[in-house]
Amino acid sequence: MSKKILLFVLLLSALVPVSAQERSDTTYVFRFVPAEDMFYIPWNGNGAELDRLLACIAGNRSAIADGTVPVLVDGYCTSQPSEAENLAMAKTRSNRVKTELILRGGLTEADFTTRNHASDGNFVTVRIVIPAGPSEAELEAQRRAAEQAEAERLAAAKRADEERLAAERAAGERRKAEEAEKARLAAEQQAAEPASEEPEGCAMGLSLRANLLRWATLTPDLGLEWHISDRWSLGVGGSWTSWSWNDKERRYALWEVAPEVRYYMGAQRRGYLGVMFKAGAFNYKFSETGKQGDLVGGGLTGGYILPVGKRLALDFSLGLGYLNADCEKYKVIDGVRVRQGSETKDWWGPVHAGITLRWNLF
Structure with missing residues (x-):
């Protein structure tokens, strides 16, 4: 009986490192309108899926950068009449999604592994293989990193809006100043010109x-x-x-x-x-x-x-x-x-x- 217990403990101790080394494969799906290659972010749940993906990237950016966490992008298209055209549109769709991840997630083209397919539908999948079992400290760090990234994104959007409004106000003030200057010059020109010899009521005609x-x-x-x-x-x-x-x-x-x-x-x-x-x-x-x-x-x-x-x-x-x-x-x-x-x-x-x-x- 003691031999059986010992064998069970040894087997369990052998499985623990394997379990610790298992990797989590998370897939994010982005839908596309058939026969179109534009990436409509608010459409069909794409916005929520993109927010989830950006949060995951923010928590694993260093691991993605050093290559330990791969980012696998697969583009699919079946709405075109030929395989070559389907592959071309699938490539364009993959590039649309990667562009958003580069601009908003801070990734580079070297972080992606991309494949395109002329089958299965009209969507793009992004798979991130993450080591399983993060500690609570890592999860907290990921959460804080995601919150910081979102705060930075909102702050950047706010600054962009403020800069746009300031530019519009400055342009409006310039237009008003130009119109006032034109009116002043017109008044000066009219004052400098001799009075018209043709008063109201005596016009030719x-x-x-x-x-x-x-x-x-x-x-x-x-x-x-x-x-x-x-x-x-x-x-x-x-x-x-x-x-x-x-x-x-x-x-x-x-x-x-x-x-x-x-x-x-x-x-x-x-x-x-x-x-x-x-x-x-x-x-x-x-x-x-x-x-x-x-x-x-x-x-x-x-x-x-x-x-x-x-x-x-x-x-x-x-x-x-x-x-x-x-x-x-x-x-x-x-x-x-x-x-x-x-x-x-x-x-x-x-x-x-x-x-x-x-x-x-x-």
């Missing part, structure tokens, strides 16, 4: 006009003015109205067309002189006797432009000249106009007055 005095007498009036140069313009205005009341016993009807040529004066071209021609017809019956006929004439005009907005201005104008009116007198008897004679009148004096609202179309 086409203008729409409406004589407010005509409209006040219930006579619609519209006109156009075209600036053919910085001093000269061509314009034409027209009025028309037709009113009757007291069962057509009273009558007020008129139409006129008045072309005009103007010459603008002064540095700001607000004052002007012009020549106007006028032609039209009328029918007035404000009493028992009415008058209807034609008129023709013209004269010299003058005025002043007062801008009241970016595109609006008031045109104060007056014309002096000659008018000739040929008319017939009539009375209305039983609804019929009865001619009472005719007359011709010549007029020398004011032939036009206006307070015209002017709108610069372009």
Whole structure:
């Protein structure tokens, strides 16, 4: 019986060194999207697997560096049409994973043993063969090393974010300074340049006009003015109205067309002189006797432009000249106009007055 016990003890003592020399083989799997070689870290559990692997590397970095703990990388691909293409993509995927371990785990290419396969799926495995049975002190050292590595990584990320924000703030301040300098130079240039001779309301182009005095007498009036140069313009205005009341016993009807040529004066071209021609017809019956006929004439005009907005201005104008009116007198008897004679009148004096609202179309 004692011989059996002794034999068991000897066998147990022989097995203890072997057990102490056994090695732990840990495998980490990283998934890839079929037909793609990009390493999506947050995808399909890759982030958690990478954190586990980095922690393992941090606890065994010295052993990995001296070659006692090998890092075995195997790339797999079956999503390509040929074996050569599968092997090429498997190689690229392995390199993507190794790049992350080099950048974030502090490894080098010499620490890896890499193989690629055109079979089994679309993933990369990393196997680390670690001696089994670490002591509590070693485990504590590994844990502290992992925590320190994570703290360093977070500190580096924080510094990178702070540097990025500082660079963005500096770039924003530079842009503001450049914009302020441009605005200052533009203001200085504008102050140094002579004042524009073309104020608001007197710009060259086409203008729409409406004589407010005509409209006040219930006579619609519209006109156009075209600036053919910085001093000269061509314009034409027209009025028309037709009113009757007291069962057509009273009558007020008129139409006129008045072309005009103007010459603008002064540095700001607000004052002007012009020549106007006028032609039209009328029918007035404000009493028992009415008058209807034609008129023709013209004269010299003058005025002043007062801008009241970016595109609006008031045109104060007056014309002096000659008018000739040929008319017939009539009375209305039983609804019929009865001619009472005719007359011709010549007029020398004011032939036009206006307070015209002017709108610069372009």
